Amino acid sequence: MNKMDQQKDIQLAVDLRTVVTRLIKILRRHSVTADKLSLTERSVIAALDLHKELLPNELATMEKITTQSMSQILANLQQRGLIKRRISETDKRKAIITLSETGAQMLYQVRTERNAWLNEAIEATCTAGEQELLKKAIGPLTKIVNFE
Template sequence: MMELSEDDLAAVSTLRSAVMRLSRRLRHQRVDESLSPTEMSVLGTLARCGSATPGELARKEHVQPPSMTRIVAMLEGKGLVRRDPHPDDRRQVVVRQTEQAEAMLEKSRSLRNAWLAQLVEGLDEKERAVLREAAPVLEKLAHL
């Protein structure tokens, strides 16, 4: 693996700081203020990955299984997920998002996209071109 140049390392530092600030600001653009960031993250994971057992969700979200059990119970109480019997193991359940969760997530995505689009409108055409070029690279970094 090749070493990064000083310019690359400076860009990494700038990128880290900018991504953290932007992420924090995006998290504040929420449809449902009653949900914690972790609860929103669990719903997002279910939307991206499909149904999962509480144990699988705990691993994906990097929380302890008892914590995930509480999170799922809270989400179920709000009508955002349901627990179905596991098809192969009757000792387990499979957590699925509800239509209410899907609608809320779509509304949240729309709100965040609109907020971000408003920021992008403030950029000049050259900056927008750079952003269009950088978006796939940032997406790749997010999934490495």
């Protein structure tokens, strides 16, 4: 591959990163509910929604932060009533973290606010053909997201 082809390939990565980053920032602005929590707190709530229950060290590993930092985040979320802790029946030293009803409602409200804005933006700015292109792009984008 020559240098010109490499630059074109890199430009695709640059353009994709730029547009995805801007979209994320815009989506964050379009949820009043989400402003009440940090990015890591929102991520922890989403992980608990997906996995139903996790140990604090599992959450820390997923978020790539220390267990001490996760402890602070969990204490804040528990104080707000967004998560619940219960002691493991098999190992009394372990706390199992789950999403509370209030936490689930907040997560779903954030998603609803963001989905509504994104749907409105897509309908207002994209032709039917462009909307089909977006649908086709979801598969390759998902592959990129899952690449480690």
